[in-house]
Amino acid sequence: MKEQNASQPLIKIESLVKTYQTGAGPFDALRSIDLNVYPGEYVGVIGKSGAGKTTLINMISGIDQITSGQVFVNGTAVHELKEDALAHWRGLNLGVIYQSFNLLPMLSLRDNITLAMDFCGQYRSGKSEQKALQLLEDVELAEHAHKPPAYISGGQKQRVAIARALANDPAVILADEPTGRLDTTTAETIYEIFDKLIQQGRTIVMVSHDRSLSKRVERVIELADGQIVSDTGRSHAS
DSSP states (O other), X not given: OOOOOTTSOSEEEEEEEEEEEETTEEEEEEEEXXXXXXXXXXXXXXXXXXXXXXXXXXXXXXXXXXXXXXXXXXXXXXXXXXXXHHHHHHHHHEEEEETTOOOOTTSOHHHHHHHHHHHTTOOOTXXXXXXXXXXXXXXXXXXXXXXXXXXXXXXXXXXXXXXXXXXXXXXXXXXXXTTTTSOHHHHHHHHHHHHHHHHTTOEXXXXXXXXXXGGTSSEEEEEETTEXXXXXXXXXXX
């Protein structure tokens, strides 16, 4: 993980608009979003279904194109990257964790992690396997390293997804409803892992419809109808 200047925003969003064309006409999923996230922050983005939470994650990661405005991550103008460069940049700089895990079923847990390294040109024979095993050890799954995802539980799959997100030592971790498919006890285990990552100096942006997330994070941003309606907790002056 590269050293970051704590006084400069790691994520900087300016006048962000995302409009989708629908059968009923244009729909503004995000409307004039301005947001700074600083190194080491643990940010929860909360809102009802349709508030724009996942759209915001997709704008930060470049998975979807913005309509207007600017998105910078660690100094890179994400909105200016072309598709091929964007996929490579994303793999190196962001760890994205989804509600649906997105593990490849034909690969072992270890190989799901090393594939993330290979995709970005970071694979090194022997060393990458060793790093993958260490990441699985960190989430207490090393003994399952050679199993395919079908042989582990949903909570275990999410822990593998977190390990995979850390494969290339990214500057930012984006988590989209990471506990949405998990029971309360299993979700608690996932939150404990995120707490440890924050203690290590990671930067996390997590979105959820569950308002209880506000008790777990340091900063809470509430979205409604594509706009930020409140922003509370630790943050730097813009």
